[in-house]
Amino acid sequence: MTYEAVIGLEIHAQLQTATKIFCGCSTAFGAPPNANVCPVCLGFPGVLPVLNRAAVDLAIKASLALGCRVNETSVFARKNYFYPDLPKGYQISQYEQPIASAGLVEFAGPDGPRRVQITRVHMEEDAGKSLHEGFADSDRKTYLDYNRAGTPLVEIVTEPDLRSASDAAAFFEHLRSMLVWLGVNDGNMEEGSLRCDANVSVRPVGTTTLGTKAEVKNLNSFRFLQKALEYEIERQIDVLHEGGRVKQETRLFDSATGHTVSMRSKEEAHDYRYFPDPDLPALIVGAARVDAVRASMPELPDARRRRFVAQYGLPDYDAAQLTQTRAMSEFFEAAVAAGAGPKAASNWMMGEMARLLKDGGKDINGSPVTPAQLAGLVALIDKGTISGAIAKGVFETMMATGRDADAIVAAEGLTQIDDEGQILGIIADVIAKNPDAVATYRSGKTATFGFLVGQAMKAAAGKANPKRVNELLKRALETA
Amino acid sequence: MNPFATLREVRDAVQHGTRSAVEVCTEALARIEAHNPQLNAFNTVTRDEALAQARAVDARADRRSLPLAGVPVAVKDNLCTRGIRTTASSRILERFVPPYDATVVARLQAAGAVVVGKANCDEFAMGSSNENSAFGPARNPWATDRIPGGSSGGSAVAVAAGMSPLALGSDTGGSIRQPAALCGLVGLKPTYGRVSRYGLLAFASSLDQVGPFTRTVEDAAIALSVLAGHDPADATSAPEPVADYVAALGRSATGLRIGVPRTLVHQGVDEEVARAFDEALEVYVRAGATLVDIELPSASAAIPVYYLVATAEASSNLARYDGVRYGFRAKAEGGPGAQDDLRTMYGRTRDEGFGAEVKRRIMLGTYVLSAGYYDAYYLKAQQVRTLIRRDYEHAFESVDVVAMPTSPTPAFRIGERVADPLQMYLADIFTVSANLAGLPAISIPCGFTSGSLPIGLQLTGRVFDESTLLAAAHAYERETSWTSRVPVLSNS
Numbered sequence: 001m002t003y004e005a006v007i008g009l010e011i012h013a014q015l016q017t018a019t020k021i022f023c024g025c026s027t028a029f030g031a032p033p034n035a036n037v038c039p040v041c042l043g044f045p046g047v048l049p050v051l052n053r054a055a056v057d058l059a060i061k062a063s064l065a066l067g068c069r070v071n072e073t074s075v076f077a078r079k080n081y082f083y084p085d086l087p088k089g090y091q092i093s094q095y096e097q098p099i100a101s102a103g104l105v106e107f108a109g110p111d112g113p114r115r116v117q118i119t120r121v122h123m124e125e126d127a128g129k130s131l132h133e134g135f136a137d138s139d140r141k142t143y144l145d146y147n148r149a150g151t152p153l154v155e156i157v158t159e160p161d162l163r164s165a166s167d168a169a170a171f172f173e174h175l176r177s178m179l180v181w182l183g184v185n186d187g188n189m190e191e192g193s194l195r196c197d198a199n200v201s202v203r204p205v206g207t208t209t210l211g212t213k214a215e216v217k218n219l220n221s222f223r224f225l226q227k228a229l230e231y232e233i234e235r236q237i238d239v240l241h242e243g244g245r246v247k248q249e250t251r252l253f254d255s256a257t258g259h260t261v262s263m264r265s266k267e268e269a270h271d272y273r274y275f276p277d278p279d280l281p282a283l284i285v286g287a288a289r290v291d292a293v294r295a296s297m298p299e300l301p302d303a304r305r306r307r308f309v310a311q312y313g314l315p316d317y318d319a320a321q322l323t324q325t326r327a328m329s330e331f332f333e334a335a336v337a338a339g340a341g342p343k344a345a346s347n348w349m350m351g352e353m354a355r356l357l358k359d360g361g362k363d364i365n366g367s368p369v370t371p372a373q374l375a376g377l378v379a380l381i382d383k384g385t386i387s388g389a390i391a392k393g394v395f396e397t398m399m400a401t402g403r404d405a406d407a408i409v410a411a412e413g414l415t416q417i418d419d420e421g422q423i424l425g426i427i428a429d430v431i432a433k434n435p436d437a438v439a440t441y442r443s444g445k446t447a448t449f450g451f452l453v454g455q456a457m458k459a460a461a462g463k464a465n466p467k468r469v470n471e472l473l474k475r476a477l478e479t480a
Numbered sequence: 481m482n483p484f485a486t487l488r489e490v491r492d493a494v495q496h497g498t499r500s501a502v503e504v505c506t507e508a509l510a511r512i513e514a515h516n517p518q519l520n521a522f523n524t525v526t527r528d529e530a531l532a533q534a535r536a537v538d539a540r541a542d543r544r545s546l547p548l549a550g551v552p553v554a555v556k557d558n559l560c561t562r563g564i565r566t567t568a569s570s571r572i573l574e575r576f577v578p579p580y581d582a583t584v585v586a587r588l589q590a591a592g593a594v595v596v597g598k599a600n601c602d603e604f605a606m607g608s609s610n611e612n613s614a615f616g617p618a619r620n621p622w623a624t625d626r627i628p629g630g631s632s633g634g635s636a637v638a639v640a641a642g643m644s645p646l647a648l649g650s651d652t653g654g655s656i657r658q659p660a661a662l663c664g665l666v667g668l669k670p671t672y673g674r675v676s677r678y679g680l681l682a683f684a685s686s687l688d689q690v691g692p693f694t695r696t697v698e699d700a701a702i703a704l705s706v707l708a709g710h711d712p713a714d715a716t717s718a719p720e721p722v723a724d725y726v727a728a729l730g731r732s733a734t735g736l737r738i739g740v741p742r743t744l745v746h747q748g749v750d751e752e753v754a755r756a757f758d759e760a761l762e763v764y765v766r767a768g769a770t771l772v773d774i775e776l777p778s779a780s781a782a783i784p785v786y787y788l789v790a791t792a793e794a795s796s797n798l799a800r801y802d803g804v805r806y807g808f809r810a811k812a813e814g815g816p817g818a819q820d821d822l823r824t825m826y827g828r829t830r831d832e833g834f835g836a837e838v839k840r841r842i843m844l845g846t847y848v849l850s851a852g853y854y855d856a857y858y859l860k861a862q863q864v865r866t867l868i869r870r871d872y873e874h875a876f877e878s879v880d881v882v883a884m885p886t887s888p889t890p891a892f893r894i895g896e897r898v899a900d901p902l903q904m905y906l907a908d909i910f911t912v913s914a915n916l917a918g919l920p921a922i923s924i925p926c927g928f929t930s931g932s933l934p935i936g937l938q939l940t941g942r943v944f945d946e947s948t949l950l951a952a953a954h955a956y957e958r959e960t961s962w963t964s965r966v967p968v969l970s971n972s
Contacts, residue, residue, distance in 0.1 A: 039578075039579055039580055042805060043800045043805070044579070044580075044806065045560065045566065045568070045573065045681045045800070045801075045806075046559070046560045046566075046679040046680055046682070048678050048713060048714050048715065048716075049715065050712065050713060050715050080795075080796050080849070084804045087800065087805065088799065088800045089799020089800045089802060090799055140819060144804070273795075273850060273851075274849075274854075275796070275854070275858060278685035278686035278716070279682075279685050279715065279716060280716075
């Protein structure tokens with residue numbers, strides 16, 4: 001029997017606010033332990049939560065981008081459980097009435113376009129961090145850092161619409177780039193700003209009922225998600241092949257072994273005793289607020305990609321590459337606005353620029369070359385002031401120094417040689433110095449032409465107009 | 481100065497400079513020192529801080545305009561006071577010192593009040609007798625072998641015994657009104673949301689409300705004017721404008737319509753209490769008010785609804801007392817160096833840190849919220865709560881206030897009901913519905929038993945209409961002289 005996987009994801013994304021969801025503490029990452037805390041986020045006796053409006057607006061933004069309906073009334077609830085990193089003994093979350101429901105996301109899977117329905121988006125606070133390792137007395141003690149406690153999150157829950165580990169990873173990647181694009185999330189998975197759990201089951205191909213699922217936790221990179229799902233799908237299929245039954249349980253992915261291991265069974269699952277949090281009134285989000293958030297949203301990547309094709313005549317591939325991040329697409333448009341031809345700007349950005357940024361460990365935001373400077377370089381090529389070959393070197397200098405292209409060209413005397421007399425002089429010299437190659441060419445074996453062009457360009461230190469060199473060399477060889 | 485002077489008298493004397501805040505404070509502290517050993521009204525007396533605050537009040541340029549200039553105040557020990565331990569009368573917080581002031585405490589101090597101490601109460605405000613205190617029961621100044629009521633028992637005792645003219649309490653199901661009734665005081669529970677809960681150690685968040693104990697209705701109006709108002713730190717506090725409660729006093733009872741839920745008020749009520757209640761209604765009628773028979777059909781379910789909602793919320797609110805960050809942590813068995821695992825630490829800390837009644841309510845509330853029971857208990861209770869609220873809304877279409885006894889009985893003897901928590905719960909019958917409906921309610925003295933125990937009359941008003949409620953209470957107070965009676969204390 002052939003099986004197919006059925007996968008749904010639960011993604012926790014930290015909302016990029018300056019302060020926490022229910023108090024005024026900073027959300028900055030990397031502060032010394034317990035530096036960003038106050039009585040509210042430490043759950044001191046008598047404190048009360050006050051909802052951060054900026055977090056709500058970001059949650060609305062994410063919900064709209066996911067095609068969700070933003071619910072006019074949503075309700076914060078308490079999820080009750082004991083753990084030392086949970087200061088109040090409950091997490092404030094949304095349960096029966098989330099901020100948004102019923103969305104749809106289309107994305108490019110490795111094997112074609114895919115659609116995933118979004119069940120819900122709900123807001124909640126993060127817990128603190130238990131530090132079990134790294135201290136002299138870690139064998140006996142656990143330390144607690146509450147800096148993260150009260151950080152605003154959205155949990156995005158999908159329907160079980162994914163059918164392969166690679167689709168799931170592609171969806172997660174798509175979601176990440178969208179959230180980062182919107183400024184909702186910083187996309188930093190190492191710092192835990194974006195985390196993913198997966199619900200996975202398998203069933204015989206052709207059937208429609210769902211198999212028993214396992215929840216796999218700790219999938220905090222695209223690669224881990226894919227590896228964990230591949231392992232888990234195979235494990236469940238093996239269980240069924242051997243006549244066994246998949247157990248409903250929570251499993252943890254161990255990135256060292258690439259395996260998932262059982263964490264707790266359904267019977268051991270917590271009863272969270274959810275109930276509406278009496279400290280927080282229902283959250284009312286009116287149509288006007290939703291409209292205001294929608295109006296403040298940047299053009300989304302898919303729309304921008306399509307527009308790049310239509311407006312600039314770019315190939316689909318270029319448009320897709322340039323809309324990988326919002327910053328890239330904005331750099332591109334700025335360069336075009338500064339006068340660069342769209343295809344030329346695209347080529348430079350995807351080629352040399354991407355390579356040099358990568359080598360320098362930078363992204364587009366850290367580029368030493370501005371869009372206007374790139375446009376300046378393209379203009380020099382268009383005017384014929386420098387050749388494409390010379391331009392590469394000039395661009396490298398620009399990336400290294402941040403100087404303008406024309407300044408570099410002037411300072412280094414890189415202006416292209418177009419003068420016919422000057423080029424003919426160089427050609428005469430090349431013909432004189434390479435009698436063998438010349439004779440071979442004239443005997444009909446024209447393959448040596450390239451060699452001779454190369455010699456001429458070399459003699460001109462690369463500055464000669466290559467088109468003119470071609471023409472004049474051919475004429476010299478064939479007319480003599 | 482007469483230790484039983486009203487808040488108004490003390491305030492006026494300090495404003496006019498005939499008394500200094502330090503003099504008033506020194507006398508209050510002396511009175512506390514003399515009687516607290518017997519009455520156990522205070523868990524902590526804040527002598528040094530109080531004198532420093534009094535000196536600061538005397539030095540303030542705006543002293544003449546301070547609404548509570550130099551007024552000593554006892555603060556229930558479930559309200560946070562910065563730098564002063566706040567225990568909720570629980571072992572689990574025996575040494576807990578808050579890093580911040582509750583909003584109400586900050587408001588009182590800004591208005592010139594001087595905090596003289598933290599008042600005893602039932603542990604985490606759970607109880608009606610003040611017997612559930614880790615620091616022992618407070619005693620009723622009218623009969624020291626009797627309970628002062630609860631949970632804000634110590635606050636009531638402080639005012640009744642002339643230790644301070646003002647005390648703060650909290651009222652979740654009657655915890656201000658019932659002790660006020662049992663100690664012969666005015667006790668006001670404002671509309672839910674009228675007074676900030678920030679800094680109040682939560683018992684049941686949707687029911688809790690802070691309010692004053694005073695000797696007179698006018699004092700209650702002065703205190704409420706200071707306490708009331710929106711607090712950005714409490715999302716459930718109301719933006720409704722605050723009325724001039726003092727200016728609202730003095731209205732005649734003529735035309736006042738008083739609703740009386742007859743079927744409710746004669747169930748299981750002590751004979752002397754019932755007589756005092758009927759006489760109080762006659763006083764109103766003579767003063768020009770009309771009585772209207774009303775029905776509150778859902779109110780009979782108020783006690784079960786209250787104990788479902790309150791315990792459910794409490795079970796969650798008290799989860800933070802886990803020994804991890806602050807407060808008491810149980811010592812591991814096995815001597816120095818021994819260490820419990822996490823679950824054992826949690827279990828032992830909460831077992832040793834909480835008293836029996838608190839544990840009983842945590843267990844009840846945990847059960848109420850459990851999967852499979854939530855709909856039958858918590859959800860159903862919330863639905864009935866809506867019905868109770870509607871009953872009152874309906875009643876207020878034809879009446880201005882609703883009158884009931886505050887407590888079915890006068891103060892009982894310490895220890896008398898300890899073995900029967902259910903009987904204790906049932907005595908909350910007249911007070912809990914105001915909390916469930918979020919309505920303002922006041923208890924005022926309306927007589928004494930043959931054994932000289934105070935009896936209270938409760939009036940309930942419309943949401944955010946404390947003005948009418950206080951005016952109605954004041955109209956009765958003007959016709960009677962109960963507030964002038966004071967208890968005789970043995971060594972005063």
